[in-house]
Amino acid sequence: MRDLRKISVLGMGLLGASITLRILRSLSNVKSFGYSHRASTRKKARQNGVADIIVDDMVECVTDADMVILATPICTFEGIFKEIRERVKDGCIVTDVGSVKVLPHKWGEKIFGKRIHYVGSHPIAGSEKRGVEFARDDLFVGLQCIVTKTAKTNARAFATTKKFWAELGCKVSTMSPGEHDKTLASVSHVPHVTAVALINATSEKDIKYAGKGLTDTTRIASGAPSVWMDILLTNSDNTARGIDRVIKELTKLKTAVKNKNAKHIEELLSKAKRDRDALINYKIKKKELF
Amino acid sequence: MRDLRKISVLGMGLLGASITLRILRSLSNVKSFGYSHRASTRKKARQNGVADIIVDDMVECVTDADMVILATPICTFEGIFKEIRERVKDGCIVTDVGSVKVLPHKWGEKIFGKRIHYVGSHPIAGSEKRGVEFARDDLFVGLQCIVTKTAKTNARAFATTKKFWAELGCKVSTMSPGEHDKTLASVSHVPHVTAVALINATSEKDIKYAGKGLTDTTRIASGAPSVWMDILLTNSDNTARGIDRVIKELTKLKTAVKNKNAKHIEELLSKAKRDRDALINYKIKKKELF
Secondary structure (H helix, E strand, C coil), X not given: CCCCCEEXXXXXXXXXXXXXXXXXXXXXXXXXXXXXXXXHHXXXXXXXXXXXXXXXXHHHHHCCCCEEEECCCXXXXXXHHHHHCCCCCCCCEEEECCCCCHHHHHHHHHHHCCCCEEXXXXXXXCCXXXXXXXXXXXXXXXXXXXXXXXXXXXXXXXXXXXHHHXXXXXXXXXXXXXXXXXXXXXXXHHHHHHHHHHHHCCXXXXXXXXXXXXXXXXXXXXXXXXXXXHHHHHXXXXXXXXXXXXXXXXXXXXXXXHCCCHHHHXXXXXXXXXXXXXXXXXXXXXXXXX | CCCCCEEEEECCCHHHHHHHHHHHHHCCCCEEEEECCCHHHHHHHHHHCCCCEEECCHHHHHCCCCXXXXXXXXXXXXXXXXXXXXXXXXXXXXXXXXCCCHHHHHHHHHHHCCCCEECEEEECCCCCCCCHHHCCCCCCCCCEEEEECCCCCCHHHHHHHHHHHHHCCCEEEEECHHHXXXXXXXXXXXXXXXXXXXXXXXXXXXXXXXXXXXXXXXXXXXXXXXXXXXXXXXXXXXXXXXXHHHHHHHHHHHHHHHCCCHHHHHHHHHHHHHHHHHHHHXXXXXXXXX
């Protein structure tokens, strides 16, 4: 990591603090600077020693950084880009850990021009725990990280970003922002919305008869509404289209069930079993089953 | 269990064989008779010693039984009721372990009249394992069992059936068949169909980027199609209505997401989190979290 001497992380939640902690412990030539807009979080970050330095001011935090990583809600990116633009040095790489990539690339290109290099990153972490106190230096080990670029993305910044995540232990893959947001809508944002719809459609008086089926199927609906609102608002078109696909499948099932069409029900259930079993077999093969 | 000297279980799958095994080990005054239409299953049942006696012929198996328990697909009940009607003794209780109750009550009343007493039973077991080789004498311990009756159900048979399941370790509750089928559609059959729709709406090429979210949300879609087809065909109206409720909730979410209506998205996500958290808290309180 010769290109990186100072890395500044904005946002000291689970992800942000786990990045600075990992740098602190494993990348001996890199200094990690952390910032949070909350004084109480900065205090906890200092008490837990998750970064080399915790800085009270965001703009001061990014000064002279070789890489700035946003670990804040996606809807804050545009404002932060504008705030830090004048203070980051030439050739600085700005990346993030957000679950959506089209809008950040758009904002990055518009606000940074060619002097500062935005690259999208999405380390796919499934933990429901939140907060600096859960920071782990091994959070990224074995995690998939999708790094995104457009035709305008600086090639060297892109290469350095990929190397950085690999250094943290991630399995790195690359996509265009559009492909990323479509894929993530499919495997994450639409399943989330479906779990939300299912629990909202379930009468409260019935839940005492719920078994493991309903409990598992709706687990992700216990996720933080603020985190998910941020994702749904910034990946709205892909998510809306994905919801339509689920409605279409539900409608097929409804018609088959209503008409007691055994053959069609069997086809739909068997396709689902095949696909779900393939998903699990793939995850077992890749040792990604948690 | 003074009323029960001989209990015959038809179907030696996980549930059927676990019942006979439990009787064999814990109810010393009751003899357990098991039947399966498959010779290979009868052989395995004998090898594993899951019942006092494994009988080769169904009608012979139920002769002189005080209670007959159907642990076969629901769509076989009507035929089995007709086959055993002439051979079971006066006052015999016929019950089952199926996930649907309206149709079995209808068939029972029509076929058995007042000489034989049908009572509905549904021990809610979530295991994905199937087959006599997984039989456990403690499968029913702590499990919820819903016992159903109509205005025509024999009161003494109903009381004995409740006592029987309590003896096996179940937490017994009672419902009308209609209430049962509506409740189970809500907490089990509709979640199943939703998981099926979700995985069927997910493109195969995306699954390698799936995290724990999609994996958990679609777990039940790996269930045996034949088992679920049986349930969906026999509880079709309630399931179809439940699917409509999910589609309605998905449509609300789609509209809110498409219009980037932050307030409405937040409301829907927060309601879901509240209800899902309430579900988990209830399950923790009742020590039913597995």
